[in-house]
Amino acid sequence: MKENKLVDLSTDFAVKIIKLCQTIKGHYSLTNQLERSATSIGANIREANYARSKADFVAKLKISLQECNETEYWLELIIKSELAGEDIIKPLINQCGTIRRILIASINTVTQNKMK
Helix, strand or coil: CHHHHHHHHHHHHHHHHHHHHHHCCCCHHHHHHHHHHHHHHHHHHHHHCCCCCHHHHHHHHHHHHHHHHHHHHHHHHHHHCCCCCHHHHHHHHHHHHHHHHHHHHHHHHHHHHHHC
């Protein structure tokens, strides 16, 4: 099911971000923000799996979606600041985009099913 794939993708993504942040020296506030937003994606997806209602489920996924957007911002900032090369960051942005698209599809599916 999509949620399991989403859990796996978000966990893998968080690990890659943590490893990336370990390589960026002297920019603690930026790497801290990046780690916080990237790991929050998966944490909220996991919380959604134990939601009390469909509305709670959607709310958690929407938080993950917001964190995805924030994470992409920090990754783009790292490229523009030349703290890491595009060859390292672009695959992470792509993976974040994949997670974002799955989140949007999941939110839309639950929302549409709620209306039926």
